[in-house]
Amino acid sequence: MKTLVWVEHNNAHVKDATLSAVTAAGKLGEVHLLVAGSGCRAVAEEAAKIAGVGKVHLADNAAYEHSLPENVAPLVTQLMADHDAFVAPATTTGKNIAPRVAAMLDVMQLSDILSVEGDKTFTRPIYAGNAIATVESSDAKLVITVRGTAFDKADAEGGSAAIEDVSGPADAGTSSFVGQELAKSERPELTSAKVIVSGGRALKDAETFQEYIMPLADKLGAGVGASRAAVDAGYVPNDYQVGQTGKIVAPEVYIAIGISGAIQHLAGMKDSKTIIAINKDEDAPIFQVADLGLVADLFKAVPELTEKL
Amino acid sequence: MKILVPVKRVIDYNVKPRVKADGSGVDLANVKMSMNPFDEIAVEEALRIKEAGKAEEVIAVSVGPAKATETLRTALAMGADRAILVQVDDGVEVEPLAVAKILKAIADEEQPGIVMLGKQAISDDSNQTGQMLAALMDRPQGTFANTVEVEGDSVTVKREIDGGLETVKLTLPAIVTTDLRLNEPRYASLPNIMKAKSKPLDTKSPADFGVDIAPRLKTLKVSEPPVRQAGIKVADVDELVAKIKALGIA
Ligand SMILES: Cc1cc2nc3c(=O)[nH]c(=O)nc-3n(C[C@H](O)[C@H](O)[C@H](O)COP(=O)(O)OP(=O)(O)OC[C@H]3O[C@@H](n4cnc5c(N)ncnc54)[C@H](O)[C@@H]3O)c2cc1C
Ligand SMILES: Nc1ncnc2c1ncn2[C@@H]1O[C@H](COP(=O)(O)O)[C@@H](O)[C@H]1O
Numbered sequence: 001m002k003t004l005v006w007v008e009h010n011n012a013h014v015k016d017a018t019l020s021a022v023t024a025a026g027k028l029g030e031v032h033l034l035v036a037g038s039g040c041r042a043v044a045e046e047a048a049k050i051a052g053v054g055k056v057h058l059a060d061n062a063a064y065e066h067s068l069p070e071n072v073a074p075l076v077t078q079l080m081a082d083h084d085a086f087v088a089p090a091t092t093t094g095k096n097i098a099p100r101v102a103a104m105l106d107v108m109q110l111s112d113i114l115s116v117e118g119d120k121t122f123t124r125p126i127y128a129g130n131a132i133a134t135v136e137s138s139d140a141k142l143v144i145t146v147r148g149t150a151f152d153k154a155d156a157e158g159g160s161a162a163i164e165d166v167s168g169p170a171d172a173g174t175s176s177f178v179g180q181e182l183a184k185s186e187r188p189e190l191t192s193a194k195v196i197v198s199g200g201r202a203l204k205d206a207e208t209f210q211e212y213i214m215p216l217a218d219k220l221g222a223g224v225g226a227s228r229a230a231v232d233a234g235y236v237p238n239d240y241q242v243g244q245t246g247k248i249v250a251p252e253v254y255i256a257i258g259i260s261g262a263i264q265h266l267a268g269m270k271d272s273k274t275i276i277a278i279n280k281d282e283d284a285p286i287f288q289v290a291d292l293g294l295v296a297d298l299f300k301a302v303p304e305l306t307e308k309l
Numbered sequence: 310m311k312i313l314v315p316v317k318r319v320i321d322y323n324v325k326p327r328v329k330a331d332g333s334g335v336d337l338a339n340v341k342m343s344m345n346p347f348d349e350i351a352v353e354e355a356l357r358i359k360e361a362g363k364a365e366e367v368i369a370v371s372v373g374p375a376k377a378t379e380t381l382r383t384a385l386a387m388g389a390d391r392a393i394l395v396q397v398d399d400g401v402e403v404e405p406l407a408v409a410k411i412l413k414a415i416a417d418e419e420q421p422g423i424v425m426l427g428k429q430a431i432s433d434d435s436n437q438t439g440q441m442l443a444a445l446m447d448r449p450q451g452t453f454a455n456t457v458e459v460e461g462d463s464v465t466v467k468r469e470i471d472g473g474l475e476t477v478k479l480t481l482p483a484i485v486t487t488d489l490r491l492n493e494p495r496y497a498s499l500p501n502i503m504k505a506k507s508k509p510l511d512t513k514s515p516a517d518f519g520v521d522i523a524p525r526l527k528t529l530k531v532s533e534p535p536v537r538q539a540g541i542k543v544a545d546v547d548e549l550v551a552k553i554k555a556l557g558i559a
Binding site (some may be wrong): 066068069070073091092093095096097098099100101102103104106107108109110111112121125126127128129130131132133134135136137138139172173174175176177178179180181182183191194195219220228231232237238239244245247252253263264270274275276282287288289290291292293294295296301304305308309 | 320322325326328335404405406409428429431432433434435436437438439440441442443444445448449450452453455465468469470471472473474475476477478479480483488489490524525526527528529530531532533534537539540541542543545546547549550552553554556558559
């Protein structure tokens, strides 16, 4: 089987999420990559070094700069004439593009796969990860998004794939990019952090969140996450949200502070290796999944913990 | 302008789903069902656009069993003007691709300026239908909307993306899918619930639109995820510090 993998990038570098998608695609057969963007040859060169890659298709066009699905889905669909499967990481970009491609190919997409069980058989989470479905596709071509935490990352080095320039459809003219507000942070990215410290509604407000969560995260070199309640209340920006509808994370250690453990939150972090919870309510559901629980008032326990570590 | 709002009847988000012992699926017998939370947000947003004088009519549509009528009545009670049920037999799950084809056929008839969907159904967690509909209609899409602004013949959508927020401008007609922070959906008042009972609700079938709903994906089995065992409770911060140090992260 020949697969085409969507390379997630910022027109300068390949993003990590791509590497898990490459691993998943490798289980299906020959791996080709698509780098679509503007002035992005450097990305293609970086992508060509990923271990296990057969070929890199480079589509360099101003219309592809911001991955607008109206423009890139027709490009992918065109390349799918020579491929059997399209694989994208289950990032917000992948989720935006892949279903559009699937509909253009008249196939059902397999969303957020956890494993490859056979040529056409995969497992995927449903009901916020409270059930795992094993599904088999009957479509001629496959369109798949891949949950990053479920697959090891392919080696970023070691390959030497050829780069082939491709041209695709021009700007569809129905959408335009206006701007971006990207959170800048010196901290590790949530989806690749080894340790994550997350805060919930109990943190009261943005200042309190800063005051109690950040020093602990700094001590541990950790990424910072949050529950939906904390994000909705404006303690931290939306991209901190962990859960069914936020980020799916699986760090070595996840520390949940003042988070009750709603199923939608657990959906995003219960595959973490070690879960630590600090909550003043000994019956909080988070303790049902926590390896280490401390029943305490966070406003006392967290500063003490930070100091003693 | 009309706004079409597809709403799905799903397990209530407060219910913890149970996998059936025979591995055939999730047990939905005697389980509370509600409107998919993202779709409530979509209904709310459509109503706000109408209340701002930028749309004339809000039409709710659901593809589902006869019971999905309740979901549509909820949308009508919130303020939608009329509803369409595309009825299938009890227990039949219609996949996003087929739902998108049905919605495309309805959009061809109704010619809405915006189709406002949820970003994801909390049952199948597919996150596909809106994008698929946009492809079938060959129209632009603004997914995971955090803010929606209609102006003239375009809609500006601020989207929640992995690194923060992104803004795109789309020419109408367009497809929008809602994220959680777009708005707080209203509750239907008792008088509005009563009024909703007399609002028009059409019942159709997938065959009326010539759409084949035969599934493309076959579910071989449904299983419980690996269960995590609750660990231990530590007595105090000192014990926690010792355990964290033993993990080798500090
Ligand atoms: C469709 C849908 C999708 C959702 N997606 C997500 C998602 O992706 N991620 C997500 O997180 N949520 C999500 N939610 C929301 C989820 O249901 C919960 O509402 C949310 O996770 C609760 O956040 P919380 O635990 O911070 O707040 P709460 O549930 O209010 O919990 C606060 C906790 O803090 C504890 N506490 C209070 N004071 C102290 C103190 N001084 N010291 C120690 N502990 C204290 C309390 O005992 C309590 O357990 C979603 C909901 C819906 C409907
Ligand atoms: N059976 C259905 N009836 C009406 N709308 C649906 C149906 N299935 C999906 N949708 C819409 O599509 C969105 C995304 O669903 P999904 O692609 O299944 O995650 C939902 O939030 C609904 O707005």
